[in-house]
Amino acid sequence: MTIFNSSAWIVAPIIIPLIGGLLCFLWRRDTFFIALFISLANLLSVTTLLRQFLLFGPLRYRMGGWEAPLGIALRLHGPALLMLLMTAVSGIGITLYARGYFSFRISALKHNNRHEQQERFFWPLWLMLWTALNALFLSGDIFNLYVTLELVSVSAAALAALSGKPASQIAAFRYLLVSLLGSLSYLLGVVFVYKTYGILDLEMLRQIATPGPGLQMALTLMTLGLLLKTALFPLHFWLPPAHANALAPVSAILSGLVVKGSFFILFTLWFEIFASSITANALDLIGLLGAGAVIWGSLQAIRQQRLKLLVTYSTVAQLGYLFIAFPLTATENISQEVWTAVTFMVMAHSFAKTAMFMAAGTIFLQVGHDRIRDLAGIRKSLPITSFAYAIAGVNLIGLPPSGGFIGKWLLLTAALTSGQWHWSLVIIAGSLLASVYVFRVVSRLFLTPDEAIIQECRPHSPLQEWPALFLAIIALLLGLIAPYFSLILETTEIVANLAPGGGL
């Protein structure tokens, strides 16, 4: 099947959602079906890439046939492929859920133009965001990373503002400003790199980068910008209001996917491209902030009275784990395991958090509020949603066999074999705190209350409930399909040559 061997497929995950976004913007009718079709097409293209990757190893592609310093280079390596897969699967879930969400709002509440308008803007923005994210994972040079990062920020901020309530407007505006600030800082770093080496291509940079003041400065600036965007404690202040006040599908997108984009860049820069210039102190500092995020975020989550805020703070906490991995890479011969651990935690968190926000959104819509205190017995009327929430929670705690468990196990192993005790204690403490905030809600949902308290509510369509359960179960079973992922991550050498690229 030569058509599936064409190297041009690497462009497909960017082009397909882009076309979809434009169509949704122009068409304005049947936008859901366009989006659904696009999600499936995207899954197909990512699967093709997966097949190519397994056959040929990591791919590189030069758009238009131009060589690196001039042209735009795309590359596909193991982690990027997994991120694409993650986005493709979560994306299908989000698309389906968004349909259920909006159609419920349009039909159930007082007939109101507002909801229809929201839906109309949602689809093109979501597909644009998807385009930008896919492009981000595939980008092969640091300037293109900037461009995609900016596209992600702008569309994400627009999505966050969709709900139109004053609180969400303010939060979204702040989100936009913070994002721009982060991008700006990153751009400055890129400028420093360009000034020092005269190139932007990631592969080339990896080969020639040597520790020096210019690179030091560049890395600091880029890191600061990316940390701000990834909301690492104490730079997380903007995240809870922005994520909690957005519409439910948007919260799912922001927490499940968007923060992973900037984290992906950060991790690639630190451990792939500029690994030789990273000092142990810097790693420890990041790890320390990560530990702070785990503890602080969890404590805040425990204190929250509103479901969506709780879920949001748990994002802050869970992001912290990703940074605890940083100091653990410092030891020889376990860095591969830490890579695997981080990838697992990113994927597991993405699926679980997306599912959790969907479940929280459904509960909010059906019950009309999200005060945790008054959520007793929701299981009776929303069993699937409650199960989805509980299973997603099991992931966040990191119980086996979830992907989060694999990640935590690997991090613990790395910490204990390298003798860095303190990190293992933070990881364990984080799990315990997570079980507190998860069970605070789950025990309410699954309570059997007096008949009087039960609110009768029927979900409008299965699309409101099933996508969440589907994603939560994927996250739960991620651990069992781990061998395939490690196979992908371990493929770092080019196995065979693909037909020459270029000439799209």
Added chain:
Amino acid sequence: MTWQGWLLICILLSSFLPGVIIFSLPEDKYRFRTSLNICGAVIKIIFILIMNVGIYYGHSFELRLPLIQGMELILNADPLSALFTTLSSVLWLLTTIYAVGYLEDSPNRSHFFGYFSLCVTVTIGIALAGNLLTFLLFYEMLTMTTYPLIIHRGTPQALRAGRNYLIYTMSGGAVFLFAIVWLQSITGPLDFSAAGFSPRLLDTHRTALIFIFILLIAGVGVKGALVPLHGWLPQAMVAPAPVSALLHAVAVVKAGAFGIIRIILYVYGIDNISSLHLYSFLIAISSVTIIWGSIRALQQNDLKRLLAFSTVSQISYITLGMSMADQPLAIIGGLVHLVHQGLMKITLFFCAGNLAETLGIHKISEMKGVARRMPLTMTAFTIGALGMIGIPPTVGFVSKWYLGLGALALGNWWVLLILAVSSLLNAGYFLPIIITAWFGKQEAHWPEERRFNRFETRLMLLLPPLFTAFVVIAAGIIANAEISPLAWVKFIIREYGL
């Protein structure tokens, strides 16, 4: 995959699938749900019997699923797993029958039986686990599936009990995880094996290995209700009677005790433990638990709380047996008590449930003369209680006999003293109950009496305890026959290489 591997999967699925189906059933499908439950349980027992025969004739049952470097899920049925799976599956069938009768018209039954089935699935998983990772997987899932059962009634009291249960077990699980990872960072990936890990490691990592052992025991000791980690157990008594039976005899406490056996015999190995001088530590905690549980039981007036403290005490006989593991007779006593305690305790809980359900009796002070109203139930109760005290020919006597023989062979008088004192204490809290029930005079009306036509209570509530009480005596009488639990335990010991 071999047929042996498929059989292991079928054993797990035979309760998992009914569980999942039951969740989706509407409340009023009473008949379908019940037959699904019973069929699942019977099929499971048949599968397990096939497996037992296979194990006896030397087939190996193993299933491996590698996850990533250094992580592998292993299901492996050895004679010890067979002992636990058989016990759990048989008692589960009885408990299911009992629960169907007990919850006849209460709400949320789909929910209840769904978790019930999942709960036994993960217990079997614990029994079949072939390494610590797999054990941990099912051990944590056990917490998740039993929690909804404990809070089933939804009262504030139940919620508080559930919260405490979670605090204890989640912390225990975290400690356990930490200890497993630490251990494997020293020993590398470790399957359960009779030899334990390489004794060469003892020279280099002595202190670490001692710490890890204590952490591992603490991790499983939470579910195994070792003092001082037993606090959740008496509180969890607010759950319905079948759940208590499940917690005490089939799943949770048993899983903890089973974990202790696994760690001592198959992770560390008895030689390593004796070179680390850990036996005295084990004897100390098990003795304290035995005595403390009995003393607390003496102070109770609530029948179910008394039984809970008695479990704390009794389950520790298993640990006591393991703490003399360099003496095969003591191991036999400990292992066989895994089965015997389950049989006796489940009888007692069934009877306590019958009293509560039929007459509304929860307190011992309300039990005066109750044997005249419910003679069959109280006969079963008496047999169970006499077994707990260790009177021949019940199975309780067999366990204590072997423990005593082991202690004698070791010349450990201290343990003999513990056994004697504990039997006295057991008699001290069980005999008064038996005496009031049979010879006391009824003073007031029963708190909430319900009449059933022909029998003293519903038939489905009456048959399970009568059956288990019968087994308590029968298994004691035929203890030396080929098919008794004791014979199987001796087979385990032979296979273990002692």
